[in-house]
Every structure is written in C-alpha cells, then in structure tokens.
Amino acid sequence: MSVLSAAALLRLVLLAVPMDAAPPACEAGTRHLELTEDTPGEALAVCIHPGLPTHFLFDAELGRVELPGRERFQVMAGETGFALVPTGALTPGERVQLGFTFQDGADPKGVRFLLVVHPSEAARLVKVTRQPRSLESNRQGEQQARAEARQCQEDKARLAEECGGQRGVLGLLAQGLLGESGIASKDITRSVISRPGNTLESMDARSYRSDTTRVAGGHEVVRLLVTQQLQNNGSTPWTPGGAVLVGPKGEEWKVLGVWTEESIAPGKKRSVGVEVEVPREAARGTFTLKWWGREAGRASEHFDGVTFP
Numbered sequence: 001m002s003v004l005s006a007a008a009l010l011r012l013v014l015l016a017v018p019m020d021a022a023p024p025a026c027e028a029g030t031r032h033l034e035l036t037e038d039t040p041g042e043a044l045a046v047c048i049h050p051g052l053p054t055h056f057l058f059d060a061e062l063g064r065v066e067l068p069g070r071e072r073f074q075v076m077a078g079e080t081g082f083a084l085v086p087t088g089a090l091t092p093g094e095r096v097q098l099g100f101t102f103q104d105g106a107d108p109k110g111v112r113f114l115l116v117v118h119p120s121e122a123a124r125l126v127k128v129t130r131q132p133r134s135l136e137s138n139r140q141g142e143q144q145a146r147a148e149a150r151q152c153q154e155d156k157a158r159l160a161e162e163c164g165g166q167r168g169v170l171g172l173l174a175q176g177l178l179g180e181s182g183i184a185s186k187d188i189t190r191s192v193i194s195r196p197g198n199t200l201e202s203m204d205a206r207s208y209r210s211d212t213t214r215v216a217g218g219h220e221v222v223r224l225l226v227t228q229q230l231q232n233n234g235s236t237p238w239t240p241g242g243a244v245l246v247g248p249k250g251e252e253w254k255v256l257g258v259w260t261e262e263s264i265a266p267g268k269k270r271s272v273g274v275e276v277e278v279p280r281e282a283a284r285g286t287f288t289l290k291w292w293g294r295e296a297g298r299a300s301e302h303f304d305g306v307t308f309p
Contacts, residue, residue: 030125035108043097043114048086049122051250056082056113058100059129063110066099091299092119092292106130119292119300120244120252183210184309191305192228192289199234200291200301203269209283209309219279224308226289227273230264237263241294243274245306248285253278283308 033044048054058080065082067073074085082100090096094117101110111128185208192205208225215221224245232238240260245253255274264270274289287306292298 030127031123033111033126033128035111035128035130043112045114045116046098046123046126047118047121048084048090048115049118049120050086050088050090052122052124053083053085054115054123055125056100057125057127058082058102060106061103063101063103064099066097068097086115086117090117092117093298100128102130119242119290120254183208185209186307186309188226188305188307191307193304195302195304197299198301198303199232199298200238200264201231201233202228202303203231204229205303205306207306207308211280216277217279219281221277222280222283223275223277224283225273225275226306227271228289228303229269229271231269232264232266235266236295237265238298239263239294240272241292243289243291245274245276245278246288246290247278247282248287251282253282 072089076083096115098113210223259273291301
C-alpha cells in the first residue's frame with residue numbers, strides 16, 4: 001500500500017471528464033397514475049431490477065394479469081395488488097409487457113406497463129387510481145416532489161463545487177476530499193476476476209481510497225476509485241455506459257463518474273475508471289464491480305475480488 005501523488009492526478013482527470021451517460025433516471029420512489037377515459041393507451045415505462053421488488057397497488061379489484069415470461073419473476077398477486085421480483089434471467093435494457101384488467105368492467109377497463117430492466121434501479125411502488133386523488137394524497141406527492149428537487153439542487157451544488165474553483169491538490173483539500181493520510185493505492189490485478197460469460201477481461205486493476213473530511217447522513221465518508229485495463233474479447237465494440245459497486249452484503253453503490261467514454265474495439269484494450277462515495281464503515285470487505293455498456297441488449301460485465309486500501 002502506498003500514497004501516490006499520481007492518484008491525485010487521476011482524481012482530477014475523473015473530475016475533468018463529463019459524467020457518464022447512464023440509462024434514463026428511474027423514479028425509484030412512489031409513482032401515481034390516475035386513469036381516466038382519456039388516458040393515452042401507450043404503455044407506461046416502469047424500471048425494474050433483478051432482486052428488487054416492484055409493487056403495483058390499485059383502487060379496484062383486478063381481473064386478468066398478462067405477464068409474458070412469468071417464470072422469470074417471483075410474483076405475489078392479490079385482489080388489488082401485484083408485486084414482482086425479477087430474477088437474474090433478465091438483462092439490462094430488456095423490455096417486458098405487463099397488462100392488467102379490472103373486474104368491474106368500467107372504463108378504463110385496464111392498464112398496460114412496459115417493464116424496463118435497469119442496471120441498478122427500480123421503481124418500488126406504483127399506485128394506480130381511477131378516481132381523483134385526495135387532497136392528502138396530492139400533498140404527499142407535492143412534498144415528495146419538493147424533496148426530490150432539493151436533492152437535485154444539492155447534487156448540482158456538489159458537482160459545481162467539485163468541478164470548479166481550485167484545481168490540483170489544493171482543489172481536493174478545498175473540497176474536503178483529501179484527508180490527512182492523502183490518497184492510498186493498491187494493486188488488485190491478481191485479485192480481480194472476470195466472471196464466466198463476460199466479454200470483457202480485466203488485464204490490470206488498481207484501487208484508490210481517500211479519507212475525506214466530509215460527513216453525510218451522520219457518517220464519515222470516503223472516496224473510492226477503481227481503474228482497470230479492459231480487453232474486449234467480443235465481436236462488437238463496447239462503450240462504457242455506467243457502473244455500480246456491489247458491496248459484500250449485496251448493497252449497491254452508484255458511481256459518481258465514469259472515465260473514459262470511448263469505445264473499446266474488438267480485440268483491443270483500454271483503461272477505464274469509476275469513482276464512488278460511501279460511508280467509512282462500508283468501505284471494508286470484497287466488492288464486485290458491475291459495468292454495463294451503452295449498446296442495447298448487452299449483458300452486464302461483472303468483476304469480483306475488488307478490495308480497497
């Protein structure tokens with residue numbers, strides 16, 4: 001383990017490039033859908049993710065449920081509710097139709113959804129009504145929208161602070177991203193394993209850790225970086241689209257940035273990197289780095305054995 005000034009330069013490179021072009025943002029909280037006779041017939045897109053439950057609640061008793069490939073889901077159905085948990089048989093970018101009809105036969109007689117397999121997120125609750133929402137329900141939705149807007153403003157302010165102002169090591173100090181111990185690095189080339197079925201192979205890997213002076217949610221936070229040299233063993237180019245870092249207990253940490261955005265041609269190698277911020281106590285153990293590409297229909301690429309200094 002060593003403390004390297006080169007790691008600080010790497011950090012600056014990550015800050016200098018644009019944020020990754022991840023899949024469209026999902027509404028991970030509660031979604032409300034009011035059905036009327038004039039409601040468009042197009043299917044409403046709902047993000048799902050293997051292992052994460054998505055619940056649908058209705059204000060009327062359900063009749064028929066149409067879910068092609070039902071064997072790829074764990075399903076729990078009730079009179080006015082339906083819950084599903086996708087299995088690992090589904091791949092990011094895949095789309096599955098889901099349709100409901102209501103027993104009473106009143107208009108609208110049913111509703112259709114388009115389940116979109118997202119690499120890291122899922123809508124947790126979708127409430128469907130065929131009558132106007134109550135004042136209290138509207139208030140709750142307004143409060144949720146305000147909270148989400150505040151979070152977006154905080155994220156925007158954080159990114160503006162990190163990408164502007166002081167540069168170099170002074171910039172890291174000014175942002176509270178460099179603790180007294182500096183930035184530690186670790187060669188993890190031998191421990192990182194490309195899973196069977198990957199089209200990408202990890203040829204070289206290094207991890208970095210910076211103990212920050214920041215506190216979030218009552219916890220001290222650290223910045224973690226992983227860089228890899230990936231070789232594309234497939235027959236088509238692969239372009240980094242996003243990534244998540246999966247912890248020892250299965251918890252997923254979304255990355256703050258992806259470097260680089262250039263494609264890796266078949267048979268070629270290219271260096272890539274990701275950065276994530278986690279509570280100090282969550283930085284221990286062995287992680288899995290899960291990449292996905294921008295190309296539709298491509299499976300995620302998994303690399304086990306990631307550890308940090």
